[in-house]
Amino acid sequence: MTASTKRNRLFLIAALSAVAVLAIAALLTNIFERRQEARNPFYRVVALADTTEDPAVWGQNFPHQYDDYLKTTDQVRTRYGGSEGVPVTPTAADPRSVVAQSRLEQDPRLRDLWAGYAFAADFREERGHAYMLIDQQLTGRQRVARQPGGCLNCHASIYRPFLRAGEGDLFAGFERLNRMPYDSAAAWVSHPIACVDCHDATTLALRITRPAFIEGIRALKASQGIPDYDVRTMATRQEMRSFVCGQCHVEYYFKGAEKRLTFPWARGLTADSMLAYYDGVGHRDWTHQRTGAAALKVQHPEFELWSKGVHARSGVTCADCHMPYKRVGALKVSDHHVQSPMLNINRACQTCHRASEAELKARVEEIQDRTYQLRNVALDALMALLADIEAAVRTDSTAPGVAQARGWQRRAQFYADFVEAENSMGFHAPGEAGRILGLSIDATRKGQVALRGILTRPPSVGAGPR
């Protein structure tokens, strides 16, 4: 071996060793970093109290959750939901430069369905939580009708305002703000929903802050033979992962002169039992402009429809799909970017369902396509009923068939709107959504035959053979 070959070999060994040292050092550093990740560090940089309203302050202790919470400003469409940013020219009355697509323009039948009610003036696809307050303040509905202060129960972070208005008494503040007109009540609030609305500041546990839910779930449990139910002490941790959402994503009405926000659950959570409740208390939301029927408007009954579906039955909560766990380093956090699971199929569905994203999306959309078709059948039928009653009223509004037909319209409309207003296009409980739309179509049919002199009774939805 010559001296130069020997030198070359030594040089090569030295160079390779240097590379190996670098690579091993890099690997060691990486392993060290992964170890650090796994230590779940939590830095308490601010002291949180029940009075801490500003979510940015909570965000100092919980940056991952806060970052995701801020993402609810995103506007992404799904086939039947989500929201699409529609650019508009800001005006003095409405400074928004982006709104969501108008559902009334997408489906003009809805204008007829709600004729004479504020929803016929402006109804848009819901945007994310971040927009709940501004979209409520600037909706066209505010311009055509004086909206009640009770709207803010769910369009603002209202836990602290309730306590302030009630001087420490949550229920007193609730009652006080309910009685106010919208603008006066709005002066009490400043944020969309915030950390303090769902979390206890010291334990971070989920908690209930809306009196209407406390009363509604108590009435529901009483109807199931459970007296004096207090959701604040008796709900399980898993139940709370749906109950906190059920404080707002529900059907409701403003009861009596004091406009008390009330969930119509005293007879149960199905569309039928809620309609029976409204019939029992003689409530109407408005008188239908074209037919004179005592009409009802259903509002986003997600909690109720979900409760009749297989996911609820299997113990799957709202948060499991809409706020699924995600990994940040080694931390497991629930995704506070509340959104459609269709935009997050991997985490939302595939944790349980071992099928491809495309397959799961197809399954959901098949359910939604079917519901949508049935909904269209129900709405078309209702349009025919509205025209028939309108014609009959013009001829003789006191004819016996007209009163009956108006009653059937109220039912048909409530059922169709129940599925229409619910934000899953039937997915939360496919069979139940189909059953409700079937009831709607049946009621429309009975309304039409009533005008032809054939009086019928409400359908018998018996328990079925045992």
Next chain:
Amino acid sequence: MRPTHLLLVVAAVLLGAAGGLGAFTFAYAKGGSYLTDDPSACANCHVMREQYDGWVKSSHRAVATCNDCHTPHTPLGKAVTKARNGFLHSAYFTFGGFPVPIRISPASRAVTEATCRSCHAEVVDAIDPGGAAAPDQDSCIRCHASVGHWTR
């Protein structure tokens, strides 16, 4: 000192550094644990923590470790599978780019299917005379998904 001697010293120092740092890294990363059947070795990296926690609560905890189900029941197959998965898992965990929740690869699924059938041969033979030839059509965990580690 002659240039060749200087180079010799440099090469020796670097070689020693690589060896020493390598040995330290091996020990720090609990490299030796991967030569055992101890399930806690599989959870050395936090990415497997949920699977490990699930196994601790599972019915198979008393009778099977990770390796009993996830490596073939032959010495050579076991070594090859451990080497292959060890390399891939380390590479993915170091460089990232894997989907979460993590999912088993088709090759590893074939291994678990075979190990189920190896221990439960008597039961399986009675219901599936076709054997493991078409595991997708008749897979044990299609129905018994929770036996190993329920992570839902």
